[in-house]
Amino acid sequence: MNKTTVEVDSLVKQYGTLNAVDGVSFKINEGDVFAFLGPNGAGKTTTVEILECLRPLTSGTAKIFGYDVTRAEDEKEIKKRIGVLPQEYSALDKLTVKENIDLIAEMYEKRLDTLKTIELLDLKDKTKDRFENLSGGLKQRVGIVCALINDPQLVFLDEPTTGLDPKARRDVWSVIQNLKKLGKTVFLTTHYMEEAQVLANKVAIIDKGKISAIGSPEELISKYGSLKVLTIKNGDKKLAEVLQKKFGQTSLSSDGDVNVKVDSVDELWRVMAVLTEMKVGRDIEIQTPTMDDAFLKIIGGRITEEGELKQ
Amino acid sequence: MKAYTIFKAVTKNWMRSRTGLFLSILFPILLLVVLGVIFSGIGGASQYALFVQNLDLNAAIGEPSDLSTAFVAALNSSEAFRITEVPLDENATEYARDTLGPLGGSMRILVISEGFEDDLVNRAKTSLTIMLDPADQSGTAVKSIIASVANAFNYQLIGAENYIEFNEASLIDDQFSMVALYVPAVTAAFMMINGVIGLTANTTEFKRRGIIKRLSITPLTKLDWIIGNVLSQTLLNLLLAGIMIGVGWIIFNIRIIPDLFTIIIIVLGSIMFSGIGLILSGFIKDTEAATAIGNAITFPIMYLSGTFVPLELMPSYLQTVSKVMPLTYFSEGLRAAMLYKDLEGIYTSMAILAFLAAVFILVGALVTRWKAK
Numbered sequence: 124m125n126k127t128t129v130e131v132d133s134l135v136k137q138y139g140t141l142n143a144v145d146g147v148s149f150k151i152n153e154g155d156v157f158a159f160l161g162p163n164g165a166g167k168t169t170t171v172e173i174l175e176c177l178r179p180l181t182s183g184t185a186k187i188f189g190y191d192v193t194r195a196e197d198e199k200e201i202k203k204r205i206g207v208l209p210q211e212y213s214a215l216d217k218l219t220v221k222e223n224i225d226l227i228a229e230m231y232e233k234r235l236d237t238l239k240t241i242e243l244l245d246l247k248d249k250t251k252d253r254f255e256n257l258s259g260g261l262k263q264r265v266g267i268v269c270a271l272i273n274d275p276q277l278v279f280l281d282e283p284t285t286g287l288d289p290k291a292r293r294d295v296w297s298v299i300q301n302l303k304k305l306g307k308t309v310f311l312t313t314h315y316m317e318e319a320q321v322l323a324n325k326v327a328i329i330d331k332g333k334i335s336a337i338g339s340p341e342e343l344i345s346k347y348g349s350l351k352v353l354t355i356k357n358g359d360k361k362l363a364e365v366l367q368k369k370f371g372q373t374s375l376s377s378d379g380d381v382n383v384k385v386d387s388v389d390e391l392w393r394v395m396a397v398l399t400e401m402k403v404g405r406d407i408e409i410q411t412p413t414m415d416d417a418f419l420k421i422i423g424g425r426i427t428e429e430g431e432l433k434q
Numbered sequence: 435m436k437a438y439t440i441f442k443a444v445t446k447n448w449m450r451s452r453t454g455l456f457l458s459i460l461f462p463i464l465l466l467v468v469l470g471v472i473f474s475g476i477g478g479a480s481q482y483a484l485f486v487q488n489l490d491l492n493a494a495i496g497e498p499s500d501l502s503t504a505f506v507a508a509l510n511s512s513e514a515f516r517i518t519e520v521p522l523d524e525n526a527t528e529y530a531r532d533t534l535g536p537l538g539g540s541m542r543i544l545v546i547s548e549g550f551e552d553d554l555v556n557r558a559k560t561s562l563t564i565m566l567d568p569a570d571q572s573g574t575a576v577k578s579i580i581a582s583v584a585n586a587f588n589y590q591l592i593g594a595e596n597y598i599e600f601n602e603a604s605l606i607d608d609q610f611s612m613v614a615l616y617v618p619a620v621t622a623a624f625m626m627i628n629g630v631i632g633l634t635a636n637t638t639e640f641k642r643r644g645i646i647k648r649l650s651i652t653p654l655t656k657l658d659w660i661i662g663n664v665l666s667q668t669l670l671n672l673l674l675a676g677i678m679i680g681v682g683w684i685i686f687n688i689r690i691i692p693d694l695f696t697i698i699i700i701v702l703g704s705i706m707f708s709g710i711g712l713i714l715s716g717f718i719k720d721t722e723a724a725t726a727i728g729n730a731i732t733f734p735i736m737y738l739s740g741t742f743v744p745l746e747l748m749p750s751y752l753q754t755v756s757k758v759m760p761l762t763y764f765s766e767g768l769r770a771a772m773l774y775k776d777l778e779g780i781y782t783s784m785a786i787l788a789f790l791a792a793v794f795i796l797v798g799a800l801v802t803r804w805k806a807k
Contacts, residue, residue: 138807175651178806199653207651213643215443217450222443229439230652253450269648 145332158323162432206275212266260291348412440662490550499551540570618768629707631728709794716801
């Protein structure tokens with residue numbers, strides 16, 4: 124059985140009368156990629172900063188490798204063992220990539236070779252470039268090197284792909300996938316559904332300081348995602364009526380597509396049999412539910428590109 | 435060790451910033467050169483422009499009388515004035531205004547009245563009319579010089595001898611000129627600016643961009659961070675002092691040899707102003723505000739601590755205020771160590787600076803947040 128790396132129980136963080144984190148509990152095992160998914164202001168960063176010993180908690184408990192984040196002696200041990208990519212990572216503008224990484228590296232007794240780590244992140248050509256001259260994607264990669272330079276057992280990545288272009292985003296994803304292969308535990312906060320679904324083996328959906336659902340992406344999708352949808356392109360009213368009579372949950376879209384929601388694979392085959400019998404020779408698409416659908420069901424809204432919740 | 439890493443990083447970051455380098459090193463040099471040129475007499479001593487209309491004519495020949503001519507010559511020989519004679523048929527005020535033009539400076543007119551010579555010969559009182567612009571800040575000095583020349587003229591006329599003579603002697607070594615006083619003063623003022631504005635602006639920027647937060651997640655402690663920054667400020671200030679002394683030596687031939695006291699005072703000053711910088715950084719959230727607040731603090735302090743304006747020229751209540759200005763003791767300490775070699779002054783300044791440095795750095799450390807709320 125995997126060891127528990129992070130253990131949070133009834134965590135509360137209050138600012139005046141506002142509960143930024145409201146009774147959050149979860150566990151992360153060694154080697155997990157845990158995604159904390161939620162809109163801006165949901166309490167993701169506050170939770171992460173409590174775990175990074177940056178912010179005191181109001182009540183509840185939070186332990187990393189069994190060390191209590193509220194105890195000064197434990198804090199030292201935690202800081203040695205974690206790597207962090209903060210939200211909107213930045214560094215000293217006039218220092219080079221290597222100098223910025225060395226600055227963080229020299230804070231640790233145990234550290235990896237800077238140049239080798241830079242190579243791993245494909246930054247070798249940029250070693251002597253000043254931080255101020257790097258693109259957003261490269262800056263983020265420098266931040267990731269800094270997060271890994273002490274060879275941490277647990278890596279916190281707070282919104283690592285926010286503001287990056289699609290290519291840079293995929294590059295960061297590939298880094299996270301490599302971390303997973305190396306057996307590192309990753310705590311990822313994100314507002315991108317696809318990111319959580321692709322990278323994580325455990326997802327917690329958080330909104331207004333509370334965890335609304337937790338589980339593997341597959342579990343969440345199967346539990347909260349809508350049914351599979353079978354779409355018959357350029358259908359007609361008659362076809363829609365036949366399928367509605369036999370299977371229910373059928374609709375005709377404005378562009379003429381007939382959509383049938385199916386509960387199971389068996390039902391899917393039954394619909395296909397009817398279509399074969401009716402000699403329907405049109406294009407057929409099967410849409411499977413995603414994390415986005417599960418999130419919509421759980422929270423009642425979607426998250427925009429900027430991270431805002433849209434009801 | 436971690437403090438040394440911070441010192442290296444912060445110093446490199448500053449050294450590579452053109453703006454930082456200009457404000458911390460080049461601007462003080464420029465100011466010192468400007469003040470030096472003004473006060474060292476390079477390019478010729480300054481003179482006051484003075485218009486003189488001599489109405490006292492010798493009726494027989496229609497030329498100015500001998501005594502009035504001699505008086506104008508005496509004014510000239512003082513070397514304090516650049517005299518322009520106003521023709522008799524001109525209105526003195528209009529003539530002076532036309533001659534000076536719109537940006538020609540302050541108008542000063544001396545009119546020698548008709549009968550000047552006769553009055554003096556007959557030992558009767560005579561008068562001179564001085565017309566000055568009320569806004570002319572040199573007015574008092576000009577009146578004093580003219581009065582001095584008139585007095586000397588009186589003495590010579592009645593054949594009196596000067597029994598009391600004034601000999602000028604400098605309080606500081608002859609090798610130092612007026613500009614020598616500005617080397618420690620400008621150095622001290624900019625060390626304050628480096629700490630109060632430079633450090634505050636840098637720290638605020640690091641805070642705003644999450645750099646301090648990133649560092650605080652590592653095993654780096656708040657104490658390491660503060661020591662690293664104070665070391666960087668100290669190095670910057672020692673560098674500044676060295677360069678200012680070098681500039682003074684090369685351009686103005688001021689030979690200041692810094693001793694251990696100078697270095698100790700610079701270290702104490704650096705800690706003190708770094709402390710003030712840290713205190714401000716604890717409350718200020720953005721760089722623009724840091725610069726604005728820093729300026730609002732440092733500029734009054736510079737004038738209230740006698741850095742550029744001698745304290746003696748200030749009203750007595752401002753002289754009292756100057757006694758609570760940290761720059762007063764820093765500036766005085768540097769002067770005492772660099773120029774006067776006055777041990778009592780050095781020890782007094784060092785004791786006060788050590789106390790203020792301890793207080794400010796302690797408060798600075800207390801308000802520096804290493805954890806979010």
